[in-house]
Amino acid sequence: MATILTVDDSASMRQMVNFTLKGAGYEVIEAVDGVDALSKAKGTNPDAVLTDVNMPNMDGITLIQELRKLPSYRHTPMLMLTTESSGDMKSKGRTAGATGWLVKPFNPEQLLATIKKVIA
Amino acid sequence: MTIDISQFHGVFFEESFEGLEVMESELLELDASNPDTESINNIFRAAHSIKGGSGSFGFNDITNFTHVLETLLDEVRSDKHKLNQDEVNLLLSTVDCLREMLTAARDGTDIDQAQVKSIHDELERALGNDSVTEAEAEEDNVVDDNDSEAIASALEWHVHFAPHLHLFQTGNDPLRMFRELEELGTLTSAANLSKLPPFNKYDAEECYLSWDLVLVTEANEEQIKEVFEWVEDDCELSIEQANQQEASNVVNVVADKAAPISEDADASKVEPIVDKKKAADKKAGANNESTSIRVNISKVDALINMVGELVITQSMLSQFGEEFDIKNIEKLNEGLKQLERNTRELQENVMQIRMLPISFSFNRFPRLVHDLSNKLGKKIELKLSGEATELDKTVMEKIGDPLVHLVRNSIDHGIEMPDERLAAGKPETGTLNLNAYHEGGNIVIEIVDDGAGLNRDRIFQKAVDRGLIKADEDLSDDKVNELIFSAGFSTAEQVSDVSGRGVGMDVVKRNIHDLGGVVEVKSEAGKGSTFTIRLPLTLAILDGQLIRVGTQTYIIPLISIIESLQTNIENTKSITGDVELYRLRDDYIPVVRLHSIFNIACDSAKLNDGLLVVAEAEGQKIGLFVDDLLAQQQVVIKSLETNYKKVEGMSGATILGDGTVAMILDISSLIRLYREQAEYKTSSAMNNQAA
Missing domain, CATH: 3.30.565.10 (Histidine kinase-like ATPase, C-terminal domain)
Structure with a gap:
C-alpha cells in the first residue's frame, strides 16, 4: 500500500489526517515540522507528501523546495494544506514545486478524495 | 467511508487552549509601538492553527471569528497595519472570547453571542471594514450564484490543454486530470504529438504533449476549471462551450487568476456534521477538563524500560523458585534487592506520569x-x-x-x-x-x-x-x-x-x-x-514515620514531625488532672497520649518508658507519646472516606509490607480530638503554652 509523509505542527490535525489515511489503508510517516519531515524524508521514499504550510522551524513551502532538490522526490506528488486566506501561498507553493493543495477546512472524505487524485 | 471526527476533538481543544496561552503571553509582552516580528508570527500561527482546526472539526462560528482575527494579524505581520495599545488590549479580549467559545464548544454549552459579535465588529473596525453586514450579504450571493449554475443540462465542452514542459516536475500528471474529467461525464481525447522532439533529444522528465478534449457533462465551467486548478499556471488552457459559438464564452484560465475556488460550497457541505456534532456534545455535556493528561513520550519510554527490567528480574526469581538450592540463597537475595529497586523505580516513574x-x-x-x-x-x-x-x-x-x-x-x-x-x-x-x-x-x-x-x-x-x-x-x-x-x-x-x-x-x-x-x-x-x-509532590504517596503504640502501628507524616526525643520525667508538668505539659527548651507543649485518645493498650503509661514525637500542625506543637519509633518509609495512601467513612484523627490508611493495615495520623485533626477530650482543661493548657 502507498506510503504518505504527513507534516503538521498541530497535533489534532495530525491525528485526524493520520487516522483517516491509516483507516483508508495507507502507510503514514508523521512529521511535526519541515525540519523533522526533511530528516525523515531522507531515509524513505513515500508515494506522496502532505504538508501544512504555516509551521515553526521550517514552513511547508521551504520543505517542498528542499524535497524537490532530492533526486528521489523530483516527481513525488506534494500537497499543501492551506487556508483560503493565503491566496498567494498557492502560487508560492506552485513555484516551490507543489503538486497541488487541499483547502482547510476539510473533512476526512475530502482528504481521501484529494489523496486519490495523486495516488492512482 | 465515514469517519467520526469528534474523536479528534480532545486534542484539538487541548492544543487550541495551549495556542491561546501562547497568544496571551506574547501579547502581554508585546511592545505595540515596535512589535517583535517573531512574536507576531507566533501569535499569528496560533490563531491560524485554531482557525484551521475549528474549520476541519466543524466549529464554524469559531472559524468565522478567528478568520477576522487572522486577517488582522496577517496585516500586522506584513506591515500593512500598525498596532496600537488599544488594539493589543482588543486582541487580549479576543483571546478571552475565543477561550469562552472553545470552552462552550467543548462542553456543549451556550455562549454570549452579543459579546462575540461586539468583539468581532471591533476587529472588523480595526481592519477598516465598517460595513460588515454588506460583506456578509455579498458572500451569500456568491453561494446562490453557484447553486443556480449547478442546475444545468448536459453540454458539450471543448478543452484545449497544453502543459508547460516542466509540468511533471511539480508531481502533476495529465492522466490524473483526465480521470477526474471522466468522472464528470463522457470524455474523448486527442493528443497532439507535434512538439515531440527526435528521440536523441527526448527528455523523459519533460512534457511535450498537448491535448484537445471533448467533454459532455452536466457540470459547469467552474467544475471543469477546478480539475485544472493545481496546474493553471503551468499550462495553456481554454475551455469552450461547443453549443454556443460566441467568442465571449472562450475562457482563458491562465489570465483569470481570481478563479473562485468552490470553498463556499465546501463549507456548506461540512455544516450538517456541525449540527450532529453539537447535539452529540450536548449529550456528553460534562466538563472533560481533567480526564486526560498529555505525557511526554520520554516518560512513557522510561516506564516501558522499567517494566522490561521488572520482567527480567521476575523471570530470574521464578527460576530460583523452580529449582531451589540453599546454595543460591545469596543470588536469591540479590534478585530480591533488584526487585525492590525495580519496584521503587517503577513507582517513581509512574508518579512521574502525573507530574506536570x-x-x-x-x-x-x-x-x-x-x-x-x-x-x-x-x-x-x-x-x-x-x-x-x-x-x-x-x-x-x-x-x-x-x-x-x-x-x-x-x-x-x-x-x-x-x-x-x-x-x-x-x-x-x-x-x-x-x-x-x-x-x-x-x-x-x-x-x-x-x-x-x-x-x-x-x-x-x-x-x-x-x-x-x-x-x-x-x-x-x-x-x-x-x-x-x-x-x-x-x-x-x-x-x-x-x-x-x-x-x-x-x-x-x-x-x-x-x-x-x-x-x-x-x-x-x-x-x-x-x-x-x-x-x-503528590497526594497518592506520603513519606511516613512508622510508630508503635502497644500492638498497633501508626504512621505520622514526616512533614509534620519536628523532632523525636526520649522523655525526661523532670520536664513534665501536670496541670489540672489529665493535662500534661512537656518542657521543650523554652516552650511548653501538651503531651498527647495516643493510647488514651484511641483507647488502646500500651506497653507502659510512664512517660520515661516511651518516646515523644514532637509534631506541628496549624502552628500548634504537640508531643505524641508513643511506645516506639519504627522505620521511615513511603506509604501509598488509601482513602478511608471512599472505602469506609471519615475517621477523626486519621487522614487515611495504608497497607504495610507484611500485609497489615496501618492508620495514617492527621495531626491537626488529632489536636482537635485531644482538645475535645480534654475540654476546658486543655484549652487553658494551650493558652499557657501560647503565652
Whole structure:
C-alpha cells in the first residue's frame, strides 16, 4: 500500500489526517515540522507528501523546495494544506514545486478524495 | 467511508487552549509601538492553527471569528497595519472570547453571542471594514450564484490543454486530470504529438504533449476549471462551450487568476456534521477538563524500560523458585534487592506520569498581574522562576485558586501605589516574584512582593476587635502575621473587587492544608512580604514515620514531625488532672497520649518508658507519646472516606509490607480530638503554652 509523509505542527490535525489515511489503508510517516519531515524524508521514499504550510522551524513551502532538490522526490506528488486566506501561498507553493493543495477546512472524505487524485 | 471526527476533538481543544496561552503571553509582552516580528508570527500561527482546526472539526462560528482575527494579524505581520495599545488590549479580549467559545464548544454549552459579535465588529473596525453586514450579504450571493449554475443540462465542452514542459516536475500528471474529467461525464481525447522532439533529444522528465478534449457533462465551467486548478499556471488552457459559438464564452484560465475556488460550497457541505456534532456534545455535556493528561513520550519510554527490567528480574526469581538450592540463597537475595529497586523505580516513574511543570499554573499570572495593575493604577513587574518544577496534576489543579488569591492579595494589599513607593524611596515599579522549587519530598512555592509588608498594629487591632485575641496578649511578630489566616479576618478597610471576594485567607490556608501542605508568611514592614507554600509532590504517596503504640502501628507524616526525643520525667508538668505539659527548651507543649485518645493498650503509661514525637500542625506543637519509633518509609495512601467513612484523627490508611493495615495520623485533626477530650482543661493548657 502507498506510503504518505504527513507534516503538521498541530497535533489534532495530525491525528485526524493520520487516522483517516491509516483507516483508508495507507502507510503514514508523521512529521511535526519541515525540519523533522526533511530528516525523515531522507531515509524513505513515500508515494506522496502532505504538508501544512504555516509551521515553526521550517514552513511547508521551504520543505517542498528542499524535497524537490532530492533526486528521489523530483516527481513525488506534494500537497499543501492551506487556508483560503493565503491566496498567494498557492502560487508560492506552485513555484516551490507543489503538486497541488487541499483547502482547510476539510473533512476526512475530502482528504481521501484529494489523496486519490495523486495516488492512482 | 465515514469517519467520526469528534474523536479528534480532545486534542484539538487541548492544543487550541495551549495556542491561546501562547497568544496571551506574547501579547502581554508585546511592545505595540515596535512589535517583535517573531512574536507576531507566533501569535499569528496560533490563531491560524485554531482557525484551521475549528474549520476541519466543524466549529464554524469559531472559524468565522478567528478568520477576522487572522486577517488582522496577517496585516500586522506584513506591515500593512500598525498596532496600537488599544488594539493589543482588543486582541487580549479576543483571546478571552475565543477561550469562552472553545470552552462552550467543548462542553456543549451556550455562549454570549452579543459579546462575540461586539468583539468581532471591533476587529472588523480595526481592519477598516465598517460595513460588515454588506460583506456578509455579498458572500451569500456568491453561494446562490453557484447553486443556480449547478442546475444545468448536459453540454458539450471543448478543452484545449497544453502543459508547460516542466509540468511533471511539480508531481502533476495529465492522466490524473483526465480521470477526474471522466468522472464528470463522457470524455474523448486527442493528443497532439507535434512538439515531440527526435528521440536523441527526448527528455523523459519533460512534457511535450498537448491535448484537445471533448467533454459532455452536466457540470459547469467552474467544475471543469477546478480539475485544472493545481496546474493553471503551468499550462495553456481554454475551455469552450461547443453549443454556443460566441467568442465571449472562450475562457482563458491562465489570465483569470481570481478563479473562485468552490470553498463556499465546501463549507456548506461540512455544516450538517456541525449540527450532529453539537447535539452529540450536548449529550456528553460534562466538563472533560481533567480526564486526560498529555505525557511526554520520554516518560512513557522510561516506564516501558522499567517494566522490561521488572520482567527480567521476575523471570530470574521464578527460576530460583523452580529449582531451589540453599546454595543460591545469596543470588536469591540479590534478585530480591533488584526487585525492590525495580519496584521503587517503577513507582517513581509512574508518579512521574502525573507530574506536570508548574508553568501550567504560573502561566495565567502575567495576564492577571497585567490586568490588575492596570485596574489599580499600580506598576508591577512579575518575575517567574522555577516554572519547570513538576508537581502532581491533582495538586496543581487544586493549588490554582489559593495561588491566585495570594497573588491578588499581594497586588492589592502588598504593593503600594507608585507615588507612595517613590515617597518611601523605593523604585516606582513594584516587583512580584513567583518562585517554585523542590525541597526534600515537597514543592515550595513562594510569592514574594517588595510592598509595604504586613501592618502589625493594624492586624493586632483587628484581631482584638474580632475577638480572636485579647488586647493585652504579647505575641511574637510571626504569631501576629499568622492571624491573617484566621477565619473571618480581613484588614482591607474597604472590600475591593480585587481581593475582597468574600474568600478570606483562612480559606486559602484550609485549601492548602487539605492538600497536606502548609502556608506561612514572613513580612518586614516597608520591605515586603513572602508567602511560602509547601506542598507534597503528590497526594497518592506520603513519606511516613512508622510508630508503635502497644500492638498497633501508626504512621505520622514526616512533614509534620519536628523532632523525636526520649522523655525526661523532670520536664513534665501536670496541670489540672489529665493535662500534661512537656518542657521543650523554652516552650511548653501538651503531651498527647495516643493510647488514651484511641483507647488502646500500651506497653507502659510512664512517660520515661516511651518516646515523644514532637509534631506541628496549624502552628500548634504537640508531643505524641508513643511506645516506639519504627522505620521511615513511603506509604501509598488509601482513602478511608471512599472505602469506609471519615475517621477523626486519621487522614487515611495504608497497607504495610507484611500485609497489615496501618492508620495514617492527621495531626491537626488529632489536636482537635485531644482538645475535645480534654475540654476546658486543655484549652487553658494551650493558652499557657501560647503565652
